[in-house]
Amino acid sequence: MSVxxxxxxxxxxxxxxxxxxxxxPDLALVMSEVPAxxxxxxxxxxxxxxxxxxxxxxxxxxxxxxxxVNAGNANACTGTRGMDDARKMAELAAAVCGAAPEExxxxxxxxxxxxxxxxxxxxxxxxxxxxxxxxxxxxxxAARAIMTTDLVPKVAGRTLELDGRTIQIVGIAKGSGMIxxxxxxxxxxxxxxxxxxxxxxxxxxxDVADESFNSISVEGHVSTNDTLLLLANGEAxxxxxAGSGLSAFHQSLGDVCIELARAIxxxxxxxxxxxxxxVAGCADREAARRIAKTIADSALxxxxxxxxxxxxxxxxxxxxxxxxxxxxxxxxxxxxxxxLYDRGAPTSFDAQQVSESIRANRETHVELAFLEGxxxxxxWTCDLTAEYVRxxxxxxx
Amino acid sequence: MSVxxxxxxxxxxxxxxxxxxxxxPDLALVMSEVPAxxxxxxxxxxxxxxxxxxxxxxxxxxxxxxxxVNAGNANACTGTRGMDDARKMAELAAAVCGAAPEExxxxxxxxxxxxxxxxxxxxxxxxxxxxxxxxxxxxxxAARAIMTTDLVPKVAGRTLELDGRTIQIVGIAKGSGMIxxxxxxxxxxxxxxxxxxxxxxxxxxxDVADESFNSISVEGHVSTNDTLLLLANGEAxxxxxAGSGLSAFHQSLGDVCIELARAIxxxxxxxxxxxxxxVAGCADREAARRIAKTIADSALxxxxxxxxxxxxxxxxxxxxxxxxxxxxxxxxxxxxxxxLYDRGAPTSFDAQQVSESIRANRETHVELAFLEGxxxxxxWTCDLTAEYVRxxxxxxx
Numbered sequence: 001m002s003v004x005x006x007x008x009x010x011x012x013x014x015x016x017x018x019x020x021x022x023x024x025p026d027l028a029l030v031m032s033e034v035p036a037x038x039x040x041x042x043x044x045x046x047x048x049x050x051x052x053x054x055x056x057x058x059x060x061x062x063x064x065x066x067x068x069v070n071a072g073n074a075n076a077c078t079g080t081r082g083m084d085d086a087r088k089m090a091e092l093a094a095a096v097c098g099a100a101p102e103e104x105x106x107x108x109x110x111x112x113x114x115x116x117x118x119x120x121x122x123x124x125x126x127x128x129x130x131x132x133x134x135x136x137x138x139x140x141x142a143a144r145a146i147m148t149t150d151l152v153p154k155v156a157g158r159t160l161e162l163d164g165r166t167i168q169i170v171g172i173a174k175g176s177g178m179i180x181x182x183x184x185x186x187x188x189x190x191x192x193x194x195x196x197x198x199x200x201x202x203x204x205x206x207d208v209a210d211e212s213f214n215s216i217s218v219e220g221h222v223s224t225n226d227t228l229l230l231l232a233n234g235e236a237x238x239x240x241x242a243g244s245g246l247s248a249f250h251q252s253l254g255d256v257c258i259e260l261a262r263a264i265x266x267x268x269x270x271x272x273x274x275x276x277x278x279v280a281g282c283a284d285r286e287a288a289r290r291i292a293k294t295i296a297d298s299a300l301x302x303x304x305x306x307x308x309x310x311x312x313x314x315x316x317x318x319x320x321x322x323x324x325x326x327x328x329x330x331x332x333x334x335x336x337x338x339x340l341y342d343r344g345a346p347t348s349f350d351a352q353q354v355s356e357s358i359r360a361n362r363e364t365h366v367e368l369a370f371l372e373g374x375x376x377x378x379x380w381t382c383d384l385t386a387e388y389v390r391x392x393x394x395x396x397x
Numbered sequence: 398m399s400v401x402x403x404x405x406x407x408x409x410x411x412x413x414x415x416x417x418x419x420x421x422p423d424l425a426l427v428m429s430e431v432p433a434x435x436x437x438x439x440x441x442x443x444x445x446x447x448x449x450x451x452x453x454x455x456x457x458x459x460x461x462x463x464x465x466v467n468a469g470n471a472n473a474c475t476g477t478r479g480m481d482d483a484r485k486m487a488e489l490a491a492a493v494c495g496a497a498p499e500e501x502x503x504x505x506x507x508x509x510x511x512x513x514x515x516x517x518x519x520x521x522x523x524x525x526x527x528x529x530x531x532x533x534x535x536x537x538x539a540a541r542a543i544m545t546t547d548l549v550p551k552v553a554g555r556t557l558e559l560d561g562r563t564i565q566i567v568g569i570a571k572g573s574g575m576i577x578x579x580x581x582x583x584x585x586x587x588x589x590x591x592x593x594x595x596x597x598x599x600x601x602x603x604d605v606a607d608e609s610f611n612s613i614s615v616e617g618h619v620s621t622n623d624t625l626l627l628l629a630n631g632e633a634x635x636x637x638x639a640g641s642g643l644s645a646f647h648q649s650l651g652d653v654c655i656e657l658a659r660a661i662x663x664x665x666x667x668x669x670x671x672x673x674x675x676v677a678g679c680a681d682r683e684a685a686r687r688i689a690k691t692i693a694d695s696a697l698x699x700x701x702x703x704x705x706x707x708x709x710x711x712x713x714x715x716x717x718x719x720x721x722x723x724x725x726x727x728x729x730x731x732x733x734x735x736x737l738y739d740r741g742a743p744t745s746f747d748a749q750q751v752s753e754s755i756r757a758n759r760e761t762h763v764e765l766a767f768l769e770g771x772x773x774x775x776x777w778t779c780d781l782t783a784e785y786v787r788x789x790x791x792x793x794x
Contacts, residue, residue, distance in 0.1 A: 034484070046556055047717030078708055078725050112710030123723045129554045178697055203700065219696040221711070222718035235626075268734075299616040299696065299781075300575055300789055307790030313473055313509030320444030321619035324409070328475050344511065346717045358557045363620075386783035393704030393782070 003157030005137040006168035006193035008033045012376040013141030016124025017116060017199035018072035018361050025145035027124035030067040030189065031132060032095045036233035037216035037397070038064035038105065042208040043226035049074055050082035054229060058105060060198035061145045064231060064383035065099035067189060068092070068106055069146050070127060071174070072104045075108035075116045083114045083172045092122055096129035107187045107227050109174060110148050143172040146187055149254060149391060150176045151267050158252040160194075169252055173234030173260040174211075177269040177392065178223045188213060188228045188260055194241055194249055204250055205230045215289075216380045218268040219388075220297035228257075265380045266362075270387030273305050274363045277379045279286035281370040287324045288377035291368065294322035295379075302384035305364050310354035312340040319368060330371030333363035336364060343371075400554030402534040403565035403590035405632030406428045409528035410538030413521025414423035415469035415507070415514060424460050424521035427464040427586065428529060433630035435461035435502065436599040438606040440623035446594045447472055447479035448503040449624055451487060455502060457595035461628060462496035464586060465489070465503055466543050468571070472505035472513045473621050482513045489519055504584045504624050506571060522546045542568040543584055546788060547573045548664050555649040557591075559642045560718035564633045566592045566649055570610075570657040574666040574789065581780035585610060585625045585657055585750045590732035591638055591646055592631035601647055609654035612686075615665040615775045616785075617694035625654075662777045663759075667784030669704050671760045674776045677769035683723045685774035688765065692776075699781035704760050707751035709737040712735060716765060727768030731762060740768075 005011065009032055013025040041061035042052050058064070068089055075085055086106050094104040097391040108116070131138065143153035157170040175186035196204070205228065230253075234240075241249050259305055266274040277295055282288035295301055298318040312333050319331065327345035336357045340349050358364055366384075402408065408431055410422040437456035439449050455461070465486055472482055484502050491501040505513070528535065540550035554567040572583035580700040593601070602625065610625055627650075631637075638646050663671040674692055677684035692698055701708040709730050716728065725742035733754040735744050755761055761780075 001403040045714060045717040046721075046723065047714055047728075074659075076714075077742070100756065112714075174471060178711075221695050221697045224710075224714045286475050298618050299785075300618045303789035304788050306786065309790070311510065314575075317442060317444055317473075317509075318619045320621060324443075326443065331444075340601075345474070345742065375662065384786060386786045389703065389781060389783045389786060392700035393706070 003139065003155055003170050004159065004168050005139055005170055006191050006233070006235065008193055008233045009134045009191050010136040011139050012128040012135070013138060014124055014127040014131055015129060016120045018070060018120055025141055026070060026072045028069040028119065028142040028145035029093060029125060029128035029132065030064055030142065030191065032231060032233045033320045034233055034235065035060050035063035035065060035103070036231040037196050037198045037201045037206040039198065039230045041046040041205055041228040043223055045222045045224050047078060047224050047376065049108065049225045049394050050077055050086040051108045052225060053083065055105045055191040055227060055229070058102065060202040063103055064105060066093045066097040066104040067229060067231065068104060068110050069187065070121060070124070071146050071148050072110040072223055073114055074110045074112050077115065082114060085118055092125045095123055105229060109146065109187050111223055113189055117257060129152040139170065139172070144175040148171065148174065149269055150174050152262055152345045154260050154263040154267070156256045158256055160248060162248060163238065165236045165238050167249065168192060169256050171260050173264065175264040176267045177218055178221045185294060186223055186226050190230045190253070190256060192232045193234065193236040194232050195236065196232040197240050200228055200246065201232050208254040208257045208281030210222045211254065212225060212261035215378060216261050216265050217293065217296050218265055218382060241297060262380050265382040268382030269391045270385040271382030272385055273383040275305055275381050275383065276363060277366045277381065278301060279368050280376040281372055282375040283373040285375045285377055288375050289379070290324050291319050291322045292377050292379035294318050295366065295368070296381035299384055302381065305358060306383035306385045308355045308359040310335050310340055310351055310358065312346060315366060316341060316370065326370050326372050332369045336361065400536065400552055400567050402536055402567055403632065405630045407529045407533040408536055408539040409525040409532070410535060410542030411521055411524040411528055412694045413517045413524060415467060415517055419742050420477050420598040422538055423467060423469045424464040424518065425539040425542035426490060426522060426525035426529065427588065429628060429630045430502070431630050431632065432460040432462060433628040434459050434593050434595045436595065436602040436627045437768055438602055438625045440620055442619045444475060444621050446505065446622045447474055447483040448505045449622060452502045452624060455499065457599040458600055459595045460500055461502060462624060463490045463494040463501040464628065465501060466584065467505050467521070467634065468512060468516060468543050468545050468757065469507040470511055471507045471509050471622055473509040474512065478512060482515055482742045485515060486518055492736055493522055497648065500509070500550045502626060506584050506622055507626045508545065509574065527625050533619045536567065536569070543569065543571040545571065547571050551657050551660040553653045555653050557645055557649050559627070559645060560635065561719070562633045562635050564646065565589060565661065566653050568653045568657050572661040573664045574615055575618045583620055583623050585589060587627045587653060589629045589634040590631065591629050592633065592635060594627040594637050597643065598627055599630055601650055605651040605654045609658035612775060613658050613662050614690065614693050615662055615779055659777050662779040665779030666788045667782040668779030669782055672702055672780060673779050674778065675759060675765045675773065676765050678769055678775040679772045680770040682772045682774055685772050686776070687721050688716045689776035690775050691715050692763065692765070693778035698783055699778065702755060703780035703782045704758040705752045707732050707737055707748055707755065709743060712763060712765065713738060723767050723769050724732055729766045731764040733758065
C-alpha cells in the first residue's frame with residue numbers, strides 16, 4: 001500500500017555525523033505548516049530521559065509546529081545538562097520552522113552514556129531545514145533517520161474518506177532492543193491532517209497505545225526514552241471530528257499503531273521469529289495481559305521458539321508464575337493451530353510436525369486458553385537468538 | 398573444607414538409564430536410619446509438579462525416612478498420572494528403606510514433556526538400595542545424580558560444636574537454568590543430625606530460603622518443580638535445640654544455603670560471570686529486593702556484563718521500571734568498586750579500566766545506592782551469553 005504524507009506536514013532526514021556511517025541518516029525534522037494538536041504517551045520508567053520530561057510538559061497541546069529526533073546517541077540523562085540539551089534542541093528546531101521555542105517537541109535514541117554532541121545536532125537541524133525546502137516530504141529519509149539497531153524502517157499509513165474529506169494518517173517508528181511495554185516502542189510519531197481537539201487526541205492515543213505499543217516486547221527492558229507522539233494539524237479541513245467520524249478515525253489510528261508496533265519485535269534484535277501470543281478465557285483483560293506478557297518475557301519460551309521446539313512446559317509454567325490465579329486443569333495450548341495441551345494435560349501430538357511448522361514460518365502463533373472467563377489479550381514478541389546476545393554484548397564495537 | 402555426612406544418614410547415587418550417558422548417575426537415594434524431622438520450601442508457581450504437591454502434603458513432619466530424587470526427565474505433570482508416579486516412586490523408596498509408604502519424599506528434575514519411565518525408576522531405586530549397603534555415604538554420587546545442565550556438583554557443609562555435641566549440616570543442590578526466585582533452586586536437600594522440632598525446622602528453613610535460594614536467578618523463569626528440603630534426624634544427640642544453640646544452628650544453616658544458592662548462578666547455563674547485586678538505601682527490604690531482582694532479570698544488564706561493558710544506563714534504567722518509587726537524583730552506582738554514577742549523574746570514570754576489571758574477574762559486583770532509607774538486599778545472577786541460547790534452543794539435541 002502506498003503511504004501518503006498528510007497535508008501540511010514536511011519531513012526530512014539527514015546525516016549529521018552522530019552515526020559513524022555517512023550513508024545512515026541520524027536526524028529527522030518534522031514540520032507542520034500550521035499549529036498542530038499534539039498528544040503523547042511516554043515511558044513509565046521512573047528514570048525518564050530529558051526529552052521525555054520536556055515533551056510531557058508540552059502535551060497535550062494545540063500549537064506544536066515541529067518535532068526533531070536524533071538517533072545514534074540518546075539524550076538519556078536526567079540532570080540539568082540533559083534538560084538544557086533537550087530544550088536547546090527543541091529551540092533550534094522551532095527556529096528553523098519559524099516557530100516559538102516552546103512549539104517544538106524532541107525525541108532522542110541511541111547509545112546511552114554520553115551527552116549529546118550539540119554542535120552536530122545544530123548542524124543537522126540546519127541541514128534538515130535546507131532539505132525541507134528542496135524535498136519537503138521525504139518520509140523514507142525521516143523513517144531511516146530514527147533507526148538504531150533496526151534492520152528496516154517502519155512506516156504505516158491509512159487513508160479515510162469522511163463526509164467528503166480525505167484524511168491521511170501516517171506513522172513512523174523505531175525500536176528493536178530495550179523493548180518492554182509501557183511504552184514499548186522506543187520512538188513512534190504519527191501524523192494526520194485530521195481535525196482533532198487536544199483532549200480527544202490524547203484520549204485516542206492512550207487508547208490505541210494500550211493494544212499496540214504497550215502490547216509488544218523484545219526483552220522486556222523498559223527504556224527511559226520511549227515516546228509515542230501524535231500530531232494532528234487539521235489541514236484535511238472541516239470541523240473537528242466527532243461521533244461516527246471520530247470512531248472511524250480511531251479505528252484507522254489503531255490499525256496504523258498496531259502495524260507499526262508489530263514491526264518492532266518482527267525486527268527485534270537477532271530475531272528469527274515474530275511470536276503472536278493470544279491469551280483467552282481469563283477473568284479480566286489485565287489478567288490476560290499479565291499472562292501474555294510473562295510468556296513473552298520468558299527467555300526459555302523465546303529460545304524454544306528459536307530452536308523450533310514445541311515446548312508446552314515452558315509456556316504453561318510461565319503462565320503459572322504470572323501472578324494470576326487460574327485452575328491449572330483448565331489450561332489448553334495451541335502452537336500454529338496444533339493442540340499440544342488440553343485442559344491440564346499434554347496431548348499425544350506429533351512433535352516433529354509442530355517443530356517443522358515453527359521452523360518453516362517466520363511467524364509463530366501461541367494460543368493459550370483458560371476456563372476463568374471471557375477476557376482476552378494479544379501480545380507480540382520475538383524469539384531469543386545468539387545474535388541478540390552478540391548485538392548487546394558488543395554494543396560499542 | 399571437607400564436608401562430613403551427618404550421623405544416621407546414608408546416601409547413594411546410581412545410573413538407571415534416564416540420562417543417556419552411562420557415566421552420569423541419574424537417581425539419588427537418601428535414607429535416615431531413624432525417623433527425621435522434615436521441612437520444605439516449594440515453588441510458588443501456580444502450576445506445581447506432582448512431586449511438589451506430594452512433598453507439600455507431607456511436610457513439616459517428624460517421621461520422614463527417605464528422599465528419592467531423579468534427574469534427566471522431570472515429573473512435571475499436574476494430572477492423575479503424574480501424581481500416581483510420584484506416589485509410587487516414594488513408596489518404592491520407602492520400601493527399600495524399611496519405612497511406611499508415606500515416610501518418603503520425592504524430587505524430580507530434567508526435561509519437561511514426558512511421563513516418568515517408571516520401570517527405570519524402580520530398577521534405580523533397587524540399585525541404590527544395594528549401594529547403600531556397600532558404600533553408605535556416597536555424597537559425591539548423590540550430588541552428581543541430581544544434576545541436569547549443571548557443569549559442577551554443588552555441595553556445602555558446616556560443623557558446629559554446641560554444648561559438647563558435634564552437629565553436622567550438609568547440603569546438595571542442582572540448577573543452572575529455569576532459575577527464578579521463589580523457589581529459585583530447582584532442587585536442594587539439606588541434611589543435619591541436629592535435634593529440631595518440625596515447626597522450628599520449617600520456620601528456620603523459610604527464613605534462610607529468603608536470603609539464599611529466593612535471592613538468585615539465571616533467567617527468572619520460575620520452575621514448576623523447585624524444592625528445598627531439610628531433614629534433621631537428631632542423631633547428634635541431646636535435647637531439641639533452643640535459645641543460643643538454635644541461633645548458632647540458624648546461622649550455619651544460612652551459610653550452607655547461601656553457599657549452595659550462589660553456586661547455582663555461578664554455574665548458570667553458559668555463564669561467564671557470577672554477578673552479585675547489592676541494593677542499599679531503600680525504604681524497606683521488599684523495595685530493595687524488587688530493584689535487585691529487576692536488575693538481575695534484565696537481559697540487557699546481563700549481556701552488558703558478558704561483554705565487559707560498564708553500562709550504567711542499563712542498570713539505572715532497570716531500577717527505574719522495578720515498580721518502586723525513588724528519587725532518581727539520589728541514585729549512585731558502583732561496579733567492582735568503581736563509582737560510575739553519583740547521585741543522579743554519570744561520573745567521568747575510565748571506561749577502559751572498569752571494562753578490564755569486569756573482563757579479568759569471574760565475579761562482578763554491582764552496588765546500587767538510594768537515599769530513601771536504610772534497607773538493603775543482596776541478589777545473585779549470572780551473565781547472558783550466546784551459549785545460554787545455544788543450550789536452550791537446542792535442548793533436545
